[in-house]
Amino acid sequence: MAQAHSDYQNKQGTAGAATDNETKSALFSTYARYPISLVKGHGSWVWDDQGNRYLDFMSGLAVTNLGHAPEKVKDKVKAQLDELWHVSNLFQIPQQEKAARLLTEVSCADVVFFCNSGAEANEAAIKLARRYHQKVNGTDRYEVITFEQSFHGRTLATLTATGQQKVKDGFLPLPAGFVTVPLYDLDALKAVIGPNTAAVMLEMVQAEGGVYPVDRGFVQELAALCKAEGLLLIIDEVQTGMGRTGSWFAHQQYGIEPDIFTAAKGIASGLPAGAMLAKEYLREAFTPGTHASTFGGNPVAASAVVATIETMLEENTPKRAAVTGSYLIGRLREALADEPFVKEVRGLGLIIGIECEGPVAELVTAGQKNKLLFVTAGPNVIRLLPNLNVTREEVDQAVDTLAALIAAYTAKEESNL
Ligand SMILES: *Cc1c(COP(=O)(O)O)cnc(C)c1O
16 A cells, blocks of 8 residues: 555656656557557558558458448448447347348358457357357367467457467466367367367468468368367358458358358458357357347447448459459569569468568568558568458559568668678
8 A cells, every 4th residue: 555655656756857657658568569640541541640641451450341431331330320329239239130130141150149359259159169069969068179370369268269379478377178289180180079079260361370371171171070070160250251351251262161150350341340150050059148248239330330241242342352362462473473582472362471581570660661551470471451442553552562672671681691
């Protein structure tokens, strides 16, 4: 108490004098933030508070899939703001019903639960899998098998599911009920299946893990194995969903139907929303009172989901992403063909990774100086996530900028030798 009191006095400091606290942000340093404040966005472009314009090839991390401030979504959300912002899920929410209906129309899912983020959607998927086995089937199944290099979120359950050590450091003890095996190692996977195994969870493109589209043959074998063993197959489409990979959901290109899949990032064009989607036979596992979210699918978020899907249906956005994606990957392969620093260009639709021979963090900041925004996926991979309406001219401009940046970086590294 005495300590807290003297801390308080220290924080007050001497009147007028700059204390440590005035220079420190009041936010936790959970992000290594770039020294750029973005204040405005339209289509593929964003502006900072100095009036600089940037070509956005990260889309808020695969979120603004229709570009910044898409007109039809903006109109619908503004209209909803005039009517009703929030109402408890204890009432009927027509916008939420419609959003769910649309999601089931563009996928193999029959029932939807709305939440506010990707991690929450994956939590809901894990809970549904456990409850289905325990309450519908009366078995003692709870364990979820996941893969190395996967990413499933930052809550305690989803970081435990994540196959990357760095997200788990300092957060022990981790919840029980998860086991991680190497990707493509079906023998290792079979070896960990036991009487308590409930589900297998994976991404179709390991996104945070380095932009690795998962092999189609492996996915099909895995789906067959799950069926044979009575395990639920959960696909995490938080980053790959909503047209990003050239289909509504990436698994639609793999010839499989998951029991459960999740979406979030691109689902509401930038408003916070997440969804857990499942097949009809899982409906009865969630009865009233078993799972809930105060904000999940509220009228404003749900109207953004509805407008996002309706716009994508009208404009055939997933198809457009497939076409632009092949154009972008082709242009990159051509422009970077003779670049020894570049190991591989890979991707699916408009999630594209450029794997390099060394760290690429410096290229990201060089990109910002040249008014092109992109991110990494692990230390050596550049990740490109343009919006799905990006034009060929914008793609050409980004490819030219990137090729010049990489050439300049390689020349600089060589002169340092
Ligand atoms: C971003 C992401 C998540 C976590 O989503 P949040 O909205 O940040 O909780 C989970 N899985 C995948 C594949 C993601 O890309």
